[in-house]
Amino acid sequence: MRSIISSINGIQMSSKKAIFSKTGYIKGKQCLKSLYLYKHHYSMRDPIPAERLKRFSLGSDFGILTRQLFPNGHDASPTHVHRYSESVALTQEFIRKGITTIYEAAFLFDGILVYADILTKLSSGWALYEVKSSAKVSNVYQQDLALQFYVIKGSGLELLHASIIHLIEPLSDDYKEQEIASLCQISDFTEYCNEKFSVIQDEILEMKTMLARSRIPTIQMGSHCQVPYSCDFIGFCTRQSNTPTEGLFQQ
Template sequence: MARLSKSRYLAGLQCHKRLYLDIHAPELARPPDASTQAILDMGSTVGQTARGYFPGGKLVEADYRHKQDALDQTAALMADPTVPAIFEAALLFERTLVRVDVFQREEPADGNGACWRLIEVKSSGRLKGYHLDDLAIQAYVAIGVGLSLSGVCLMHLNSEYLYPGGEIDLTQLFTLCDVTELVMDRLKDLPARLAAMRAMIESPASPAIQPGAHCHTPYECPYWDHCTQAKPARWVYHLPGRKTTAQVLIDQGVETIDEIPESVSLTIIQRRVKDNREWIGPALADALARVRYPVHHLDFETFMPAIPRYPMTRPYQLIPVQWSDHIETEAGRLLHQDYLSEAPEDPREEFTRRLLDSLGDRGTICVYSQYERSVLEQLAELFPPHRSALQAVIKRLWDLLAIVQEHYYHPAFGGSYSIKSVLPAVVPGLSYDDLEIGDGAVAAREYVRMVFEVTDWVERQRIADALRAYCARDTLGMVELRRALGEKSRGV
């Protein structure tokens, strides 16, 4: 009989088929992509930092491949009354193994043996419903092996914490939230859920569960590619917008976007996806002609450290670290300027000064989405001496994404207006496929590696070059996109 674990139990709560595949065909799972890996890495960093909250705590060193060693080490540490806290404690009950982030020893007032506070560390900024299931399976096993629990807590980042500089105050960085009652409430259904999962696992075939909205929450399921491989290219689930619309259609037996009945009310974008042909709005030329030269094409890259790295920042505060500006003159000449912070110090002041120099005080500033606006607004708030200049820059912003959404559609968008979808469709030959860094999540992760982790200067230079190439592609892409849309609007 297969052994369960905390992660398998949570997989089973999301979808029985996911649990079945985890046990019988894990090779079908897609490996974590760069953004998922970045989230996992962030979670590990936060978990390790949280251990400093419990001075004198001891780590169970044995990893998941050495389960019996982990169980033995945990038992030894529990038996040692001088150990105030155990990190990564391993417990096994009814063939369910859990690792507990923190077990804090507490001596009860009656002196009747130790009791334990069970603590799960999360890198999020607040308690979420599925955290309670995570804690419930741990509490179930802990109680099952006979431990006395004094409380069950979630320890998460305090998103209000303003890091003043120097050593981080862990008691301020983290919030310890007692959820004992909520978790105990979830224990009532837990044995029945475990029994159902065990029975399902022993079945000869995986459950016939169709993919749908449940595949993305609370976690992205790694079996999505496997479960959807037989679906048609224009599967109705790919209709953009709220997935509830697609789910209703699926429930009505509609399989492809082309089969959606005309009577169904669709948004404008959904209608264009259903029509599936190139569409050029009659006002596209006018919209494009509103720019003033020189036209700047601007893109930012940022990162959001869970644990603040710079004074006067909070957990997950967005830190802009890089920009690229392609400048097109009225005569059609193209200039390029960029900035990439390569030092570990707070880059925001230099980022701002150099940006203002590059943008000057003339011309439209073309961006793709409202992201740059929100970053500029934060910088204006942060740096009063630059505030009026930044506000003037904000007034010059011109969002090319809004122009595309309002005036153009191409079937190759597949319903997505991300520049990663739009660019190759409108400007064939210009994509991100040839770049080492191909999306913002990878760029953020590589930036952190370059500045804080890699010591070899050759490797640092390689990452810096790749980051510059990626950000420059975004802004060159906007230049080419504007030009290509202009040709389309003129019927060229």
């Protein structure tokens, strides 16, 4: 399908379909085969452990609470996971109307879709905030932020700062929602994001090239299957490596 590029206030919008999101990018960084399976054989993934589902929910709740730090924003969240193009259009509409704080601001660039937890307008340019309900800022969190920076800047928005809002220390079970602002710390990673810009461009090209192939990449299991996350396709790859007719999907 032909990509149609239009411009609102200098910001490029693309009607092209998203190829993958930041989840796909993080998977691709861990293992190209994992990204390929995620995109082309999604139903083959292992069941999601209940513990991980609980963590998703906690992270989402924390993200909503941290909006207190940047109140009165407009929410561009999609009404359905597949309706991302509406969120992208709504984000552009908010920007055009002069809204200065946007939650879940959606951008699509270079085939990559990202949602920014919080985007705020400064006197000149914008600032991006990614929210993590953790006291430790891992490399993956920084990579996640750098990908958002790449997509948002690539879309044409004048993005000047990129930071992670995280906890000063792990939350106790009896924390009070009103106190959330005092429990958070903002760490600036703008320099890191600028340094990673061209690296990410190359990585995305490699991932897209791999995804366009008709065969599953041949990658053996190893320690990378658990780092930084336990891969969703360990069951599939284990079965595949134990099957004499290896390459069920590799014709």
